[in-house]
Amino acid sequence: MSKIIILGAGAAPGVPSLSYGWGDCNPENPKNVRSRTSVYYDFDGTHILIDTSPDLRLQLLNNNIKHLDGVLYTHKHADHLHGIDDLREINRIMLKNINIYAQADTITGIRERFSYMLTQPDHINNVIRRPSLIPNQIEWGKTFIVKNVSIIPFELSGHNAISTGYILNGGEIVHISDFKFISEESLSLIKRRPKLLIIPLTTPFGQPFHAGLDEVLKYIEKINPEHAIINHMAAECDYDAINAKTPDNVEAAYDNMIFETKD
Ligand SMILES: [Zn+2]
Structure with a gap:
């Protein structure tokens, strides 16, 4: 069983948001209060975080997350990356380095902005002063392992930063981040029907660098998961309005939403 x-x-x-307020969201619905994007996975005791939201500190506290076996990055945009310094608290608890995984362009972005926290496998930074992270460069289409969980990264296209999706735990879960379209080559890496697909929306009508709801639903149909969660929503996406426009096996995400896959 996996817990997400x-x-x-x-x-x-x-x-x-400061500039747009509640937008089209119903302020009475607590599911419309959204912090920035991070997703936590527990694969039978292997703990993986995807992206480090600028809101990471409260997210880890609220969910009592104190152990991570690896952190995967989807791309270098601030809303997915800039909470990275909060990983120091996990270093302090575990008293060891954390392995982070990302494609070359994302690793370069992390090195440019946060070089002070990167280290070597045989060295741990002084975790009172700074985080201690080991960078691991991954390549699209090449499987890598975190503890005992297999992961295949794949290319997402059309976003204004190079962006990576992940096929997790032998295909049980597919995690897609910011994209405009996905190539057939990338889709062909998904070999089985996932139990869960996580896919981002941003706004229902789409934007130059983000797919809209029609495109997102088209990819959900193509990938054909048992369940899909629509994530990464701006104030244009009201929780009930998005759910009303999606099939029964597709649900809009909300902060602290828990999903468990069955064996
Ligand atoms: Zn984003």
């Missing part, structure tokens, strides 16, 4: 927690269901500005 949507730590943050929001796009970059969060909901409500």
Whole structure:
């Protein structure tokens, strides 16, 4: 059994946002309060985090997350990356390095902005002063392992940063991040029907660098998961309105949403 927690269901500005307020979201519905994006996975005791939201501190506290076997990055945009410094608290608890995994362009972004926290496998930083992270560069289409969980990264296209999706735990779960379209080559890496697909929306009508709801539903139909969760929503996406426009096996995400797969 795998457990998934949507730590943050929001796009970059969060909901409500300073400039746009609640937008089209019903302020009476607590599921519309969204922090920025991170997703936590527990694969039978292997703990994996995807992306480090700028809201990571409260997300880890709220869900009592104190152990991570690896952190995967989808791309270098701030809303997915800039909570990275909060990983120091996990270093302090575990008293060891954390392995982080990302494609070359994302690793370069992390090195440029956060070089002070990167280290070597045989060295641990002083975790009172700074985080201690080991960078691991991954390649699209090449399987890598975190503890005992197999992961295949794949290319997502059309976003304004190079973006990576992940096929997790032998295909049980597919995690898609910011994208405009996905190539047939990338889709062909998904070999079985996933139990869960996580896919981002941003706004229902789409944007130059983000797919809209029609495109997202088209990819859900193509990948054909048992369940799908629509994540990464801005203030244009009201929880009930999105659910009303999607099939029964597709649900809008909300902060601290828990999903468990059955064996
Ligand atoms: Zn984003």
